[in-house]
Amino acid sequence: IYSDVHSELGWSKPVRSSSILESPPRCASPFSRARLPRPFHRGLRKRAIAVLSMASFSSACRFLARRLSGASGVRRSLCSGAAGVPREDVAGYHIGGGPSFMRGMVFWEPNKPLTIEEFHMPRPKAGEVLIRTKACGVCHSDLHVIKGELPFSSPCVVGHEITGEVVEHGPHTDREIINRFPIGTHVVGAFIMPCGNCSFCVKGQEDLCEAFFAYNRAKGTLYDGETRLFLRSNGKPVYMYSMGGLAEYCVVPANGLATLPSSLPYTESAILGCAVFTAYGAMRHAADVRAGDAVAVIGIGGVGSSCLQIARAFGASEIIAVDVQDEKLNNAKMLGATHTINAKKEDVIEKIKALILTLFYSFCVFPDNVCDLKTRVCFKIHQEMGISSAYNACIFVFQEITGGMGVDVAIEALGKPLTFAQCTKSVRDGGKAVMIGLAAAGSVGEIDINRLVRRQVKIIGSYGARARQDLPEVVKLAERGVFNLQNTVSRKCKFEEAGSAYDDLDRGQIVGRAVVEIM
Numbered sequence: 368i369y370s371d372v373h374s375e376l377g378w379s380k381p382v383r384s385s386s387i388l389e390s391p392p393r394c395a396s397p398f399s400r401a402r403l404p405r406p407f408h409r410g411l412r413k414r415a416i417a418v419l420s421m422a423s424f425s426s427a428c429r430f431l432a433r434r435l436s437g438a439s440g441v442r443r444s445l446c447s448g449a450a451g452v453p454r455e456d457v458a459g460y461h462i463g464g465g466p467s468f469m470r471g472m473v474f475w476e477p478n479k480p481l482t483i484e485e486f487h488m489p490r491p492k493a494g495e496v497l498i499r500t501k502a503c504g505v506c507h508s509d510l511h512v513i514k515g516e517l518p519f520s521s522p523c524v525v526g527h528e529i530t531g532e533v534v535e536h537g538p539h540t541d542r543e544i545i546n547r548f549p550i551g552t553h554v555v556g557a558f559i560m561p562c563g564n565c566s567f568c569v570k571g572q573e574d575l576c577e578a579f580f581a582y583n584r585a586k587g588t589l590y591d592g593e594t595r596l597f598l599r600s601n602g603k604p605v606y607m608y609s610m611g612g613l614a615e616y617c618v619v620p621a622n623g624l625a626t627l628p629s630s631l632p633y634t635e636s637a638i639l640g641c642a643v644f645t646a647y648g649a650m651r652h653a654a655d656v657r658a659g660d661a662v663a664v665i666g667i668g669g670v671g672s673s674c675l676q677i678a679r680a681f682g683a684s685e686i687i688a689v690d691v692q693d694e695k696l697n698n699a700k701m702l703g704a705t706h707t708i709n710a711k712k713e714d715v716i717e718k719i720k721a722l723i724l725t726l727f728y729s730f731c732v733f734p735d736n737v738c739d740l741k742t743r744v745c746f747k748i749h750q751e752m753g754i755s756s757a758y759n760a761c762i763f764v765f766q767e768i769t770g771g772m773g774v775d776v777a778i779e780a781l782g783k784p785l786t787f788a789q790c791t792k793s794v795r796d797g798g799k800a801v802m803i804g805l806a807a808a809g810s811v812g813e814i815d816i817n818r819l820v821r822r823q824v825k826i827i828g829s830y831g832a833r834a835r836q837d838l839p840e841v842v843k844l845a846e847r848g849v850f851n852l853q854n855t856v857s858r859k860c861k862f863e864e865a866g867s868a869y870d871d872l873d874r875g876q877i878v879g880r881a882v883v884e885i886m
């Protein structure tokens with residue numbers, strides 16, 4: 368053991384005490400208290416144990432390095448500790464025979480173009496996994512950061528919706544994690560990467576993880592308060608929006624990962640980690656959608672498209688898609704929408720109420736073109752209540768009867784005050800208005816307090832989902848073909864084109880979701 372430690376650490380002086388050399392202990396354990404010379408034994412014992420533990424640590428590291436290089440060609444030039452990484456170590460770190468650096472897409476300041484920069488190869492710490500990124504989705508949350516609408520530490524690498532391949536585990540990572548995600552595993556990453564230890568994580572509410580918000584969202588780091596990204600040119604730190612997914616490699620806490628079966632493609636599956644994940648959290652936990660529910664989704668982008676498909680999978684009977692672009696609404700029909708409303712051409716709330724009304728009353732004797740609102744109750748009301756004409760009866764019905772009508776669940780996926788109001792007004796009495804669209808910082812939504820109180824409207828915020836319980840479920844649904852991933856991913860682009868993809872997203876030119884293919 369001594370010679371092993373000696374050569375491992377490159378010490379110039381022998382660490383052995385001359386007194387031990389002169390009188391070697393005869394018992395099985397060289398550190399037995401009884402056998403060591405009395406005057407020295409305390410200090411020696413301490414030192415010897417320290418040397419022993421260093422020896423086992425360094426040999427464990429070498430063992431791990433051998434395992435990694437044998438399994439996937441990954442080699443680490445230096446053995447790192449779990450604590451902070453010295454700068455020279457960062458520079459010396461490389462992936463066997465190959466890269467010691469990588470490229471990442473950096474956001475510098477609001478409304479300045481993203482640039483591609485070279486980084487030292489990021490190093491995972493305990494409980495973390497190094498991923499070779501294969502694909503990263505182009506999401507509105509990144510855009511909010513890029514436009515300066517959501518304050519975030521900069522410079523930072525954006526991108527938080529990834530798939531990739533496991534290439535390394537951080538030192539001292541739990542054996543169970545290594546077994547769950549062996550080298551070479553295809554994985555998908557959730558944008559909320561739960562710490563697993565805070566009071567919310569312990570309760571299973573990983574979507575509220577304190578560490579994620581306190582460190583990642585507030586400081587742009589992982590949960591030891593440090594980033595894993597350092598520029599190759601000058602070693603300066605660059606922050607991470609979630610895992611900093613728009614890069615050739617990224618470090619992800621293992622709690623934020625799920626295995627991606629080989630039947631699911633890297634590119635299309637990237638959206639499982641944010642768009643679909645967020646939609647699942649909203650439909651499953653916030654809205655608790657049940658079979659037979661009427662659901663309206665306002666804003667049919669990446670998340671909204673996923674909401675439609677989950678509503679269909681959960682058995683919703685009416686699924687109403689609301690957007691301002693006919694192209695998105697046509698796409699919505701393929702993803703499960705039973706009705707569509709173009710908010711530029713029609714009054715969203717009136718149309719939703721009218722649609723719901725037709726579910727309850729379908730005995731109108733007039734052909735559709737007689738009744739503008741197509742509520743089909745006008746004739747009966749006209750006869751029974753003596754209202755002058757069927758049309759006026761229709762208006763009456765609309766105003767009087769539909770007051771408490773609406774969908775069971777309305778989802779707002781845009782984050783705008785106008786659509787916030789539409790969402791709260793389109794639910795029935797006791798219905799759930801679920802907000803999942805992030806707004807510009809400081810945005811305020813309005814609500815009629817008396818209706819909220821008397822009609823027991825529930826307004827529920829929902830952010831992401833619970834990675835360890837929900838992400839595997841999302842993957843299972845995808846495997847069963849619940850999501851039309853091909854239809855939701857409307858554009859694939861190269862790493863170099865990521866900046867222009869965000870520009871197009873900003874201009875509303877991306878119908879579903881754009882995904883950047885990285886390696």
Ligand SMILES: [Zn+2]
Nearest residue numbers: 506508641642
């Ligand atoms: Zn996102």
Ligand SMILES: [Zn+2]
Nearest residue numbers: 562565568576
């Ligand atoms: Zn937590």
